[in-house]
Amino acid sequence: MLLIRCPWCGPRDEIEFRYGGQAHIAYPADPDALSDADWADFLFMRDNPRGPFRERWYHVHGCRRWFNAVRDTSTHRFVATYRIDEEPV
Amino acid sequence: MTARRLPDGGSWIDRSRPLTFRFDGEEYEGFEGDTLASALLANDVTGGFRSPILGRPRGIMTAGPEEPNAFVEVSQPWFDPIVAATMVELVDGLVAEPRAGVGRLPSTRVPSRRAEHRHISVETLVVGGGLSGRTAASAAASRGDRVVLVDERHRMNDAPDDVIGLPRTTALGIYDDGYVIALESTPELERLWHVRADHVVLATGATERPIAFAGNDRPGVMLSTAAAVYRRHFGVKVDEAPALITTNDVGLVARAMVMDGGPEEGPVINFQIDPISDELPTDGSLLVSGGFNPNLTLWRAIGGTVEYHRRFACFVPGKGPPWLKVAGMANGEHIPDCAPVWYVDGERTTAFVDLQRDQTVADIADALDAGLTSVEHVKRATYIGTAIDQGRTSGVLTAAIVNQMLGTGPDAQGPTSARPPAVPVPYTTIAGPDRGDLLDPIRRTRIHPWHEEHSAVFEDVGQWKRPRYFPRTGEDMDAAVARECLAVRSAAGVLDASTLGKIEVIGPDAAAFLDRMYTNRMSTLAVGSIRYGFMLGLDGMVADDGVAMRLADDRFFVTTTTGNAAMVLDRFEEWLQTEWPELHVYCTSVTEQWADVAIAGPKARDVLGALGTDLDLSPGAFPFMTFRDGAVAGIAARVARVSFTGELSYEILVDGRRALELWEALLRAGNAIGITPYGTEAMHALRAEKGFVIVGQDTDGTVTPDDLGMGWIVRKDDSDFIGRRSLRRADTSRSDRKQLVGLLSDHLLPEGAQLVEEDTGRTPMATIGHVTSSYRSPSLDRPIALAMVARGRQRHGQTILAPLPGSTIAADVVSPVFYDPEGARHDG
Ligand SMILES: [Zn+2]
Numbered sequence: 001m002l003l004i005r006c007p008w009c010g011p012r013d014e015i016e017f018r019y020g021g022q023a024h025i026a027y028p029a030d031p032d033a034l035s036d037a038d039w040a041d042f043l044f045m046r047d048n049p050r051g052p053f054r055e056r057w058y059h060v061h062g063c064r065r066w067f068n069a070v071r072d073t074s075t076h077r078f079v080a081t082y083r084i085d086e087e088p089v
Numbered sequence: 090m091t092a093r094r095l096p097d098g099g100s101w102i103d104r105s106r107p108l109t110f111r112f113d114g115e116e117y118e119g120f121e122g123d124t125l126a127s128a129l130l131a132n133d134v135t136g137g138f139r140s141p142i143l144g145r146p147r148g149i150m151t152a153g154p155e156e157p158n159a160f161v162e163v164s165q166p167w168f169d170p171i172v173a174a175t176m177v178e179l180v181d182g183l184v185a186e187p188r189a190g191v192g193r194l195p196s197t198r199v200p201s202r203r204a205e206h207r208h209i210s211v212e213t214l215v216v217g218g219g220l221s222g223r224t225a226a227s228a229a230a231s232r233g234d235r236v237v238l239v240d241e242r243h244r245m246n247d248a249p250d251d252v253i254g255l256p257r258t259t260a261l262g263i264y265d266d267g268y269v270i271a272l273e274s275t276p277e278l279e280r281l282w283h284v285r286a287d288h289v290v291l292a293t294g295a296t297e298r299p300i301a302f303a304g305n306d307r308p309g310v311m312l313s314t315a316a317a318v319y320r321r322h323f324g325v326k327v328d329e330a331p332a333l334i335t336t337n338d339v340g341l342v343a344r345a346m347v348m349d350g351g352p353e354e355g356p357v358i359n360f361q362i363d364p365i366s367d368e369l370p371t372d373g374s375l376l377v378s379g380g381f382n383p384n385l386t387l388w389r390a391i392g393g394t395v396e397y398h399r400r401f402a403c404f405v406p407g408k409g410p411p412w413l414k415v416a417g418m419a420n421g422e423h424i425p426d427c428a429p430v431w432y433v434d435g436e437r438t439t440a441f442v443d444l445q446r447d448q449t450v451a452d453i454a455d456a457l458d459a460g461l462t463s464v465e466h467v468k469r470a471t472y473i474g475t476a477i478d479q480g481r482t483s484g485v486l487t488a489a490i491v492n493q494m495l496g497t498g499p500d501a502q503g504p505t506s507a508r509p510p511a512v513p514v515p516y517t518t519i520a521g522p523d524r525g526d527l528l529d530p531i532r533r534t535r536i537h538p539w540h541e542e543h544s545a546v547f548e549d550v551g552q553w554k555r556p557r558y559f560p561r562t563g564e565d566m567d568a569a570v571a572r573e574c575l576a577v578r579s580a581a582g583v584l585d586a587s588t589l590g591k592i593e594v595i596g597p598d599a600a601a602f603l604d605r606m607y608t609n610r611m612s613t614l615a616v617g618s619i620r621y622g623f624m625l626g627l628d629g630m631v632a633d634d635g636v637a638m639r640l641a642d643d644r645f646f647v648t649t650t651t652g653n654a655a656m657v658l659d660r661f662e663e664w665l666q667t668e669w670p671e672l673h674v675y676c677t678s679v680t681e682q683w684a685d686v687a688i689a690g691p692k693a694r695d696v697l698g699a700l701g702t703d704l705d706l707s708p709g710a711f712p713f714m715t716f717r718d719g720a721v722a723g724i725a726a727r728v729a730r731v732s733f734t735g736e737l738s739y740e741i742l743v744d745g746r747r748a749l750e751l752w753e754a755l756l757r758a759g760n761a762i763g764i765t766p767y768g769t770e771a772m773h774a775l776r777a778e779k780g781f782v783i784v785g786q787d788t789d790g791t792v793t794p795d796d797l798g799m800g801w802i803v804r805k806d807d808s809d810f811i812g813r814r815s816l817r818r819a820d821t822s823r824s825d826r827k828q829l830v831g832l833l834s835d836h837l838l839p840e841g842a843q844l845v846e847e848d849t850g851r852t853p854m855a856t857i858g859h860v861t862s863s864y865r866s867p868s869l870d871r872p873i874a875l876a877m878v879a880r881g882r883q884r885h886g887q888t889i890l891a892p893l894p895g896s897t898i899a900a901d902v903v904s905p906v907f908y909d910p911e912g913a914r915h916d917g
Contacts, residue, residue: 026668032809036817036818064662
């Protein structure tokens with residue numbers, strides 16, 4: 001079980017969190033301007049790298065805050081966690 | 090061969106405390122501190138076990154968790170369907186039977202030990218209470234760490250000062266960031282420890298491995314160090330002069346210990362001196378030492394690598410995570426030099442490699458002959474390493490034999506990895522205290538005590554208990570539901586709707602926010618008005634429905650379906666926090682604060698008037714889809730004119746603490762007109778008569794508003810809302826999508842029934858849809874159903890079929906609104 005540092009609560013057990021998929025995929029400013037293919041790309045397609053990955057986490061059984069993280073998918077090591085309003089490190 | 094207890098000696102037993110136990114129907118004596126295995130050997134019970142597949146006689150081969158033969162069922166004083174006799178701590182009155190590798194669950198309730206979970210966070214966890222483990226624990230404690238030391242044996246030397254020592258505790262699995270789950274198993278309880286440690290030290294020692302030779306599975310064959318353990322810790326001598334077959338000096342030392350340094354009688358085969366021998370004793374006591382394998386199960390489970398060590402003929406740790414260290418024999422320290430002898434060629438079909446799977450050198454050779462070359466494939470072809478002991482004695486042996494037979498180097502392939510849990514764990518232990526009443530929280534409404542007093546039959550809706558119906562004496566469910574429905578249609582009924590999810594959405598941007606979350610435009614809603622809305626997923630599919638009441642310009646009261654309350658609040662939070670942090674909106678769950686009582690029926694207004702309220706109830710002053718704050722029966726209330734039955738209906742929201750008072754006042758006020766409490770079953774039938782959908786019953790995450798014939802709920806202006814773009818996808822505008830229809834049939838259709846145009850009598854048949862809701866409609870006095878059917882709206886008037894086992898039901902496709910299609914009744 002991962003030990004995840006919530007930017008608000010500090011290190012807590014993974015069981016308190018919910019995974020939120022890839023981070024920094026903004027909701028399109030004008031969805032109508034997107035082709036069906038581009039919309040499907042936004043909706044369904046996500047990166048799946050080996051190595052550092054920016055992803056979202058939700059401290060659902062804690063402070064109920066969303067935050068972002070950089071996690072190495074090959075080691076599960078968290079490189080950083082940062083608040084939604086912070087710049088990615 | 091005769092095993093016996095010596096008159097003295099045995100550091101783990103207390104001879105002043107004799108114990109009586111039963112094994113395989115016979116009564117025996119042992120001492121406190123014995124294991125079942127040591128007590129059996131003390132009584133010269135050296136066999137009595139059978140192999141699981143071939144049924145070959147087997148005996149106790151080890152003194153620890155690596156035991157592959159001596160499995161028992163314990164039936165008193167606790168129950169354990171299968172456990173190694175070497176790991177059963179003897180207690181007075183213990184009853185055990187041999188079990189050939191497979192446990193049996195009893196059909197009746199059996200005594201189980203108290204089960205609990207405990208969580209602990211420390212700087213250092215040490216697994217293994219031997220010398221190196223104790224040294225590591227002591228060093229960590231002296232630098233100020235909080236330290237836990239676990240050891241799987243039932244006897245452990247006292248833990249060093251300031252160290253929490255846990256004997257009888259097996260580390261079951263190791264996970265990221267120093268998380269270890271360990272099972273403390275005592276005669277009284279089973280406790281699952283969840284340990285989070287900054288540093289973990291694996292001082293798990295090394296396990297002696299056997300050698301594969303013909304007949305190496307017979308009773309009397311024992312690992313050499315096991316015999317030494319029985320001699321030293323239990324005062325049990327397995328034989329006066331056992332034979333020995335060894336690849337290393339430890340085997341010689343162990344045999345000398347068993348013989349108390351006595352004369353070196355009996356055959357000794359030492360592969361360090363004589364590389365080949367065919368003089369293997371075929372009966373009597375035979376000690377075996379094939380070398381030592383560092384116990385690296387946990388190390389490998391968390392991704393640690395291993396390297397082959399030629400002199401020791403075993404695998405030692407390579408690289409692992411930074412928080413994990415290996416110490417002592419597990420780290421390759423104090424391992425004796427070892428001749429790399431894995432099997433003695435001869436009759437391969439009785440040269441056992443995995444005794445618990447009854448697999449031999451011949452079986453490995455067969456797998457290789459079939460073309461397999463990977464140890465992983467050999468494992469899957471032979472099942473070697475997949476039994477309860479997970480290959481503790483067979484893993485390295487198998488890899489080495491594969492390497493040797495393929496002619497590759499001994500380091501070419503290592504053993505397959507074991508998986509947690511390291512030892513079997515009863516589900517009762519995993520459940521811990523979370524059983525029975527503690528399995529899941531139960532949520533009850535404030536009116537629940539009244540429901541119980543009035544014989545309500547409850548159903549579970551999520552964690553909520555909701556009255557399903559209120560049977561009177563002699564009524565079955567159909568009769569009760571029919572009576573409740575007809576009361577609502579003809580007079581009035583009351584429903585406890587308190588379980589509805591309720592969220593207050595507050596802030597200057599609340600209206601703009603709800604516009605984005607719902608398909609309807611909520612910002613144009615007048616204060617005091619209500620709008621029914623759909624919430625879609627980004628994929629355009631219906632996710633939830635509910636009503637929004639505008640309390641003030643910057644304040645909304647939103648309801649959700651009972652089961653989706655948490656999901657909707659989470660969804661609000663997600664979008665507010667991650668996409669639109671610039672919106673000033675706060676969302677608060679108020680589900681528990683407000684009780685909600687619905688009164689529905691043509692007499693609802695009369696009852697409310699009789700009850701006494703300061704609200705003007707006339708339709709002009711208090712129209713449909715509005716709400717008013719006022720007093721009802723002297724209780725501050727928010728009264729909403731919404732209807733889930735099609736009848737004139739008021740939902741009365743009050744402070745939960747006054748809900749029961751309101752409920753009873755309503756029943757008194759309506760007594761004269763026959764007011765009737767109704768449950769969820771009547772509610773469902775009444776709404777189905779009106780064609781009102783239930784999200785999650787009539788929808789399944791693949792249904793758009795238009796599929797439900799509710800395209801009107803989706804606003805057509807250019808403003809965006811969640812899911813809007815997906816409604817323009819080619820797939821969501823396909824003309825052959827499934828659409829909501831009503832079905833009329835002579836017989837009740839089962840919910841979930843598949844629908845076809847033509848019953849070919851043979852499966853598979855081309856299906857065109859399925860039944861989502863089905864009831865005996867009391868108002869229409871006939872079965873009705875809702876269904877999702879391809880091109881359903883074009884099929885009104887057609888007859889379609891539901892082929893069922895043994896019969897086929899014909900159904901006419903009609904509008905989903907069966908009752909009061911003009912919608913004339915909601916004003917009363
Ligand atoms: Zn937090």
